[in-house]
Amino acid sequence: MKALVFDEKIFIADLPKPARKENESLIKILVAGICNTDLEIIKGYMGYKGVLGHEFVGIVEDSGNHTLINKRVVGEINIGCGKCDFCLQGLSRHCQNRSVIGILAKQGVFAQYITLPDANLCLVPDSIPDEHAVFVEPLAAALEILEQVKIIPATSVAIIGDGKLALLILQVIQLLGVHCVLFGKHEDKLLIAQNLGANTESTTKKYKRVFDLVIEASGKKEGLLKALELLKPRGQLVLKSTFHGKVNLNFAGLVVDEITLIGSRCGPFAPAIRLLEKELIRIDPLIAKVFPFDDAIAAFDYAQSGHLKVLLNYK
Ligand SMILES: [Zn+2]
Numbered sequence: 001m002k003a004l005v006f007d008e009k010i011f012i013a014d015l016p017k018p019a020r021k022e023n024e025s026l027i028k029i030l031v032a033g034i035c036n037t038d039l040e041i042i043k044g045y046m047g048y049k050g051v052l053g054h055e056f057v058g059i060v061e062d063s064g065n066h067t068l069i070n071k072r073v074v075g076e077i078n079i080g081c082g083k084c085d086f087c088l089q090g091l092s093r094h095c096q097n098r099s100v101i102g103i104l105a106k107q108g109v110f111a112q113y114i115t116l117p118d119a120n121l122c123l124v125p126d127s128i129p130d131e132h133a134v135f136v137e138p139l140a141a142a143l144e145i146l147e148q149v150k151i152i153p154a155t156s157v158a159i160i161g162d163g164k165l166a167l168l169i170l171q172v173i174q175l176l177g178v179h180c181v182l183f184g185k186h187e188d189k190l191l192i193a194q195n196l197g198a199n200t201e202s203t204t205k206k207y208k209r210v211f212d213l214v215i216e217a218s219g220k221k222e223g224l225l226k227a228l229e230l231l232k233p234r235g236q237l238v239l240k241s242t243f244h245g246k247v248n249l250n251f252a253g254l255v256v257d258e259i260t261l262i263g264s265r266c267g268p269f270a271p272a273i274r275l276l277e278k279e280l281i282r283i284d285p286l287i288a289k290v291f292p293f294d295d296a297i298a299a300f301d302y303a304q305s306g307h308l309k310v311l312l313n314y315k
């Protein structure tokens, strides 16, 4: 099978089709999405080498669970050991022996086939097209914020960033009846946010210490510093960006203002699928371009030049 591999550079390789173990399914990928995390990995994030990619929708070709065969599925990207305290509490995302598709010790989805534990798979309702189903994973990541922070309609919320994840977070927060201000640098993306109902700003000047909750999803170090200027004392800061490298931060300011920092990563798939099924999230404006999988390298170049979601079509 063909696969997009990262090992110092990205290249297309011919790899053996993976063999499924007991309790695993063999999945043929239909559509995959390029995530900012993939772009950070090729800069060195996580030190990962191998087949990239974790956002996908596919069809089960072979499985020990016959009810899955020929079904369209998406998959939770963390694979826990199944035995530790975290896994037994349903927190396999935090298993210390986990692997993560295309990020940590597990081949990714920018390949024609992948194997995954049956327990990681979620069926995709027929009404959700492949190009939308591939957003389940990032939408779940946006929903994770609601699992972590109490948000009421009166909460003043700022979102830093105007990329794919920020625009999903915006829509999820707006479903709660909350008014959001989204801060970004790209006119075309800010226009999308406005069309989705947000107030947008290209600078933080007018907004010193006014927000109860700031969600940093810019993917950039500067976003974190900007977020801290916006927060009220005792405010909450949700960190969504995973970037390669370190941030120089004056922690005393956090102590004096009694800021709560909340790291936020992967989220629940089932509500993400429900929101897409009910068409409560607008996906089409977030798709920049669909490339055939054969042109995956060109697709990566395109994604790196700052476009919204770039999809790979394997069909
Ligand atoms: Zn992702």
Ligand SMILES: [Zn+2]
Residues within 6 Å of the ligand: 080, 081, 082, 083, 084, 085, 086, 087, 092, 095, 096, 097, 098
């Ligand atoms: Zn475990």
